Amino acid sequence: MAVALVTGATQGLGLALAHGLARRLGPSGTVYLTGRDANRVAASAEAASRGGVEVRGALFDVADPGAARELAEQIAERHGGIDVVIGNAVMRIGPDDDPRTVIGEYVQVNNHGTTRLLRAFAPLLNDGGKLLVVASSLGTLHHLAPVLHRRFTDPSTLDELDEQVARWRDEVEDRRTGAWPGFVNIPSKIGQIAAVRILAAQRRDADRERGILIAAVCPGMINTPTSALWWDVSTAPTPDQAATAVLDLALNPAEPRHYGELVRHGEVVPFS
Template identity: 75%
Template sequence: MITLVTGATQGLGLALAEGLAQRLTPQDTVYLTGRDATRVAAAVEAVPAGGAQVRGEVLDMAGPVDRFARQVEERHGGIDVVFGNAVMRIGPDDEPRAIIDEYTEVNNFGTTRLLNAFAPVLNDNGRLIVVASSLGTLHHLAPVLHRRFTQPSSVDEVDAQITRWRDDVKAGRFGAWPAFINIPSKIGQVAAVRALAAQRRETDATRGVLIAAVCPGMINTPTSALWWDVSTAPTPAQAAGPLLDLALGPARPEHYGELVRAGEVLPFS
């Protein structure tokens, strides 16, 4: 089995890579990726010995993700599990207008690059899972903005809506948009998953492929602690468990194209 985790040098991403390595065999490969070579190497060293082979690779989600996907296909013929976990984190003191370009480039356009690059190289029974959030539901967005994320029928159309939102933020035109930029970003991620899944649903059903977004819930990490009291929240390793179950267990048709938390679907709208 060939697996990949993006944003895997710390927190949930590292826990997912460690969990895959523990659950798989020495004949399997886990690609542990991040954009900093030093941190990737340190993360690989931190993974306990035994289980799958852990291979560190530099992968910048703002860069040529499709090239890396082709390399994986050339080496292995395809891929079985992809976790899209790369994210640019924000703190309460960050100014949205100052960071929105980099933020969308990694979190949103990076997600769609991953979807476009790895969906075509998924093996039968493959899993393509984007780590999102319960904030990625329309419940958190003003109704006047809902159609921007329900009408797109392709990943490119979702990208166009994210571009419009990004430009509004840069220009200070927040209007009905929430001030917390994580909300539209997460909704955009889930909308992209839904758009891709709608195009592939029939074919993927015959091949046992699952494309989904996943909500890991609140996690006790330093970044989350900047916003909330996470002292009683699960550790990254604990939060990774249900995500690994989703990736390595039988595909459930009701999960396809949806946002899943602890095995249950969170309605988009």
């Protein structure tokens, strides 16, 4: 019986991924649909359960420092391990938000939430398991001034990366932005992909033997209300359409070339 988990799964792409996993896994699967609003989690899980698969709603706030570990322990106790983890939780910001006032929570959710998810769930992966972080092609180094590249390439542990991301957060709060781009989504996404690369470097040999895939995934532009604040998304795919490539990566046999990389529609997007 396959066990899967999606974070940030009560709307948009996350909800589409949870529904897609439920359809593809069928009655023998269990999908954990997670979010931080109890009513929305319950309603979303009930809707996703109509296909016969067991969809369990679980409260999970990735900004809570202990939440990932606690949920991982619960799943380990119930199932022994997990087959698919998709980290999709994200704090969304709009063009009118002041980066200085939102950067603290933004980093706590998007970046520290990602590294906590990786630490908690990588040890639970079953043979053939997939651990995916939804990111973006904006998270590649060519979007960042070269003087800042080593902030994300030098760290060799997740703790070291967390320190660098916290340093960036503090610089934004203190207006010491220097060469940093004004669009905080860029360094944040780079940090997410760097986290995947660091974890993959530590686990590569053992994961290869077990058929495990750890990767970041870019779903591309999606027609959502949040994206519409920034770009014209009128012709972009819907969340259900965008979920297809992510689900393929999560459920098809792992390809070695994808390991530790950012993958978009089955192709590797170079980090640098």
